[in-house]
Structure formats: structure tokens, C-alpha cells
Amino acid sequence: GFPDRVFVLCSGRCGSMTLARACAHLSNWTASHEARTHALGEARLDVPARHIEIDNRLTWMLGRLDRAWGDRAAYVHLTRDPEAVARSFARRAHQGILRAYREGILARHLTRPPVPPVIEAARDLVATANANIALFLRDKSHVLPMRLETIAEDWEVLCGWID
Numbered sequence: 723g724f725p726d727r728v729f730v731l732c733s734g735r736c737g738s739m740t741l742a743r744a745c746a747h748l749s750n751w752t753a754s755h756e757a758r759t760h761a762l763g764e765a766r767l768d769v770p771a772r773h774i775e776i777d778n779r780l781t782w783m784l785g786r787l788d789r790a791w792g793d794r795a796a797y798v799h800l801t802r803d804p805e806a807v808a809r810s811f812a813r814r815a816h817q818g819i820l821r822a823y824r825e826g827i828l829a830r831h832l833t834r835p836p837v838p839p840v841i842e843a844a845r846d847l848v849a850t851a852n853a854n855i856a857l858f859l860r861d862k863s864h865v866l867p868m869r870l871e872t873i874a875e876d877w878e879v880l881c882g883w884i885d
Contacts (some may be wrong), residue, residue, distance in 0.1 A: 725864055726771040727795045733851035734819055736802035737811040737870035742776045782822035782850045784858040799855050808844035815840040815868035823847045
């Protein structure tokens with residue numbers, strides 16, 4: 723049958739809060755948006771049955787997600803036009819994941835040239851996140867793509883998919 727846990731994977735800045743608000747109205751599933759960010763280890767991915775977990779940070783924990791749930795969960799890949807996502811990230815360049823990506827993950831010395839333009843780092847983050855998610859999902863049985871641009875139609879599909 724259909725898995726009783728759904729993880730929504732995304733780059734961030736693509737409608738995850740909107741989707742979480744919509745999922746809060748479901749009567750037969752619970753949903754949360756970034757509610758387990760305080761938890762470490764196995765507790766980070768320990769979600770109750772009939773629950774939809776929406777958290778862009780899971781994009782950076784896909785190995786652990788695979789080990790914990792693998793093909794026993796269902797997955798939504800929520801996307802938005804990559805350029806719109808990058809521009810949204812760039813407007814918030816000095817906080818959150820883009821800052822961590824530029825200053826930590828890319829390990830750039832931002833005080834020395836060449837400093838990559840914020841928008842280019844944002845585009846790189848979006849491309850990396852979506853590539854990681856696509857690779858993770860390639861062998862999963864229960865995968866639903868959703869796009870912010872078609873969220874109304876995709877919402878109906880999601881509701882039918884999870885029953």
C-alpha cells in the first residue's frame with residue numbers, strides 16, 4: 723500500500739510554507755514545516771505515521787533520509803522556476819542557507835577576490851539542491867513532482883495520491 727509518511731523535498735524559496743499551510747487543513751494527515759530542525763540524529767527524521775514533513779533542510783540529509791526511510795516513505799519534489807528561486811535567495815543573501823552555502827559549503831574566502839556574485843551562488847545552490855533531490859528520488863517508488871507554478875492542480879493530485 724501507500725506509505726504512511728510523506729517527505730516534501732525542495733531547495734527552499736519555492737512554496738514550502740504555502741504547501742504546509744494547505745496541508746494543515748487535511749483531516750486525515752498531520753503536517754509540519756521545519757518542525758524537527760531542533761532534533762539531531764535519528765530523532766531528526768522520526769515523524770509520526772500519516773504525517774507530511776516539509777523541510778528544505780532535508781535536501782542536505784538525503785543519505786540519512788534514505789537510511790531511515792528509503793522506499794518505505796513517499797516523497798514530493800517541490801520546485802519553482804529556478805531563476806525565481808535564485809532571485810528570492812539572493813534577496814536574503816546575508817542569512818539562512820545561501821549564506822551558509824556561500825561562506826561554508828563552497829568554502830570561499832569572501833574577503834578575497836574573486837568573490838562570486840550572490841546571484842550566481844544562489845543559482846548554484848538551487849541547481850545543487852535539485853540535483854541532489856533528483857538523484858535521491860531516482861529509485862523511489864512513491865514520488866510526486868509538484869511545482870509552485872501549478873500548485874492548484876498539483877494540490878488536487880497530492881490529495882488523491884495520499885487519499
